[in-house]
Amino acid sequence: MSDLFEPNIVAFVCNWCTYTGADLAGTSRLTMAPNVRIIRLPCTGRIDTLFILKAFERGADGVIVSGCHPADCHYTAGNYHARRRFAVFRELMEFAGIDPQRVTFSWVSASEGGKWAEVVNNATEQVRRLGPFQKYPSPAAHAGEIACKS
Amino acid sequence: MQELRDLAKKLLLDKQVNAILGYEWDRRGARPAFITEAGDCDRLVFDHRCVQNLAAYLSPRRANIAQLGRLAVVIKACDARAVAGLIRENQLKREDLVLIGVRCGGVVVNPSDSEQLNAENIAPRCVGCEQREPTLADHLVGETQSAPVGKANRDLRLSEIEKLNPEERLSLWTSLLSQCTRCYACRQVCPMCFCERCIADKTQPAWIESSPHSRGNFSWHLTRALHLAGRCVDCGECERACPAGIPLGLLNHKVARIVASRYGYAVSDDPSRETPIGSYRLDDEQEFIA
Amino acid sequence: MNNRRMLNKTDFEDFVDSLLRAGITVIAPVRREQGGEKVEYRPIHSPAEIVLSGQPPVRPLKEVVFPPTEPLFNWKQTKASVQIEEVPTEFKETVVVGARPCDAAALEIVDKVMGWDYRDELWFGRRQAVTVLSLACPQSDDSCFCTAVGLSPESTRGADWFMSSVDGGFEIEILTPKGEKLLERCKDRCRETKGRTNAMPSLDAKVRANLNIDPGKVREWLEKHFDDPLWSDVALRCHGCGACAFVCPTCHCFDIVDELDGIGRGQRRRNWDACQPALFTLHGSGHNPRKDQTARFRQRIMHKFNIYPARFGEVLCTGCGRCIRACAAGMDLISILSEIDRKSAEEGA
Secondary structure: OOOOOOOOEEEEEEOOOHHHHHHHHHHOOOOOOOOEEEEEEOOHHHOOHHHHHHHHHOOOOEEEEEEOOOOOOOOOOHHHHHHHHHHHHHHHHHHHOOOHHHEEEEEOOOOOHHHHHHHHHHHHHHHHHHOOOOOOOOOOOOOOOOOEOO | OHHHHHHHHHHHHOOOOOEEEEEEEEOOEEEEEEEOOHHHHHHOEOOOOOOOOHHHHHOOOOHHHHOOOOEEEEEOHHHHHHHHHHHHOOOOOHHHEEEEEEOOOOOEOOOOOOOOOOOOOEOHHHOOOOOOOOOOOOEEEOOOOOOOOOOOOHHHHHHHHHHOOHHHHHHHHHHHHOOOOOOOHHHHOOOOOOOOOOHHHOOOOOOOOOOOOHHHHHHHHHHHHHHOOOOOOOOOHHHHHOOOOOOHHHHHHHHHHHHHHHHOOOOOOOOOOOOOEOEOOOOOOOOOEO | OOOEEEEEHHHHHHHHHHHHHOOOEEEEEEEOOOOOOOEEEEEOOOHHHOOOOOOOOOOOOHHHHOOOEEEEEEEEEEOOEEEEEEOOOOEOOEEEEEEOHHHHHHHHHHHHHHOOOOOOHHHHHHHHHEEEEEEOOOOOOOOOOHHHHOOOOOOOOOOOEEEEEEOOEEEEEEOOHHHHHHHHHHOOOOEEOOOOOOOOOOOHHHHHHHOOOOHHHHHHHHHHOOOOHHHHHHHOOOOOOOHHHHOOOOOOOEEEEEEEOOOOEEEEEEEEOOOOOHHHHOOOOOOOOOOOHHHHHHHHHHHHHHHHHHHHOOOOOOOOOHHHHHOOOOOOHHHHHHHHHHHHHHHHO
16 A cells, blocks of 8 residues: 555536535545545636646646536536536647546536545546656756756 | 728728728838828838738737727738637727738748748748638738648648657657747737736736746646637737747647537637637537546 | 967867866757757757857847746745745856857846846856857847947957857957966867957948947937837837847846745745836736836837946947847837937937
């Protein structure tokens, strides 16, 4: 166990479906990987793609984005808008070199506690296989400047 | 050329507009010209060296240009797509502008480039461009042009990058973007980057780090490309303006291909056409969502 | 012993190689990784990379001593206390080979402001670590105007060695104690020589043809014309980006930001800033004292050709022409300065 890489995963979830679903997973005492930290937002429509980049900037190895199934959005269409944005961002991100396996998108409703546990376990396994995200761009020194004596 | 000058003169003399925004020669090729006197209209020119997208000057936030009053603008087909974008996004009213469309057979990369347009020096974005003249125009001037021919192939470059593995792609972009010093020339010359306060300039919280290190630059350029999804008019100004020589057009071209393949969308100069981000269909593909 | 030496080409390359082997950082103009003909000042690994001919590097030498972003200190927060960790202000010995005279001169001009009301430790730390070998300018284009601001393609200002290309090698003028110290490293390779032979035809006349003005007259005109139609006319074209400032060897404005590196730790950094974007002078209240591009563009010219001369006795410009080459909107400092010169002559007459 101690030799295993334990990834840090940040989950951005919507208040109405996935957060409640995750709550259900907890109250149902389902076992799942302890690697995920949840950040609750009103709607997937509120999840800016910059949240995903920010999570990686601050050292996350993986990200989960989850909300209401299509037709279930508390605000009618937030998830439809989000779906388009994520679809484009995911392909752009892949083109820029972020392995899409590091970012899991899912729909988890308030009654799908079991599905949430599955999403968490799958994402954790997937990111564990990829290893720590050390290659994410860092604030290294500029190429042309005179280096410090050290 | 005379046709353009006569039209401009007439528009000014008839008081249809207060100023003409077009092109003129300077020491180093073509540059934007702001003409307010009919007598100065003979300075106006147009040829393949008039590469700038003048729609960038039409943002209502350019206070010193708004002061000129009602404008007539010289636009190529690609520039017209930007004007349409500004109208679509409620930045401009169609009736507040006179649009002088110019027929275009492609442009060079830099306004100081050669007097001859050929397959070697043509801007890569013009290769394959199917629009010789804007449909969104009040007047159309210039001779009929043939479709531009060129050797550049942006799709080939894209597929070369796509063939790399994720780690190789990440180090390629990290190295390319590490050259960025955040002069924001890419943003300022972009006709579609008109936000009152850019996300990159916000400090509370600082969503995009303003430091020009690889981490901040990665976040900025990915976000810039995404915010232009379905909005980029492919005028190539960002890449031309970049003093660090970063191939920004590749990111925009990639995003344009994504929205084309997923949502069948191609940017147009029809202001009534809905853009792919900001609209949706109930049955949009969602193969990536578990 | 005089201060002129002759070094043939292979000996020069051996000398650069010996510097690299001694662990000294060597920075020189090299081709961009993916940029075709364009060159930049970058650390080299072998003398073969150096490109001394053609257009000057797109970006100036300033970023060697004043990086686009650098940490000022690191901080760590634990409960109620904050620990500050200073950044080192001593730097690795570095030699710049093949600096353009306009770039070398800029370092000395900016020294004045960096050592004015307080001494900038990071700037002078790097300045002390660097020995600048500049090269008589091999090429000029229609954007060059160094002769109009008191320099020339053969200006030795700011250089520790001044090198001129001659048949088979370089003639070197040793100008400073730092330069003499570096000479120790290649004493046996070079031989003494007499006068400057100036084998290469001077570019002086060609540059002078681009722009021939008196900066003093320009300053007098600027003093009297804070409000002039010239400003609103030329500023129409300006997009308000920072490209001109960021390729300028003398622009030195910076911004200071705090950035997190994780939870409870981060860095205070200083980043290049530029006076053309509106954000530069935007107050927290929403008021902006430089309300439009006209005011902002005037500031750029005023600072370089009036304010800096008033405070430090010389213009903040070396005539490298980079702002002209970089501007996407075709803003042309040569045209603007000659327009001011023309106006000033008209009014003087």
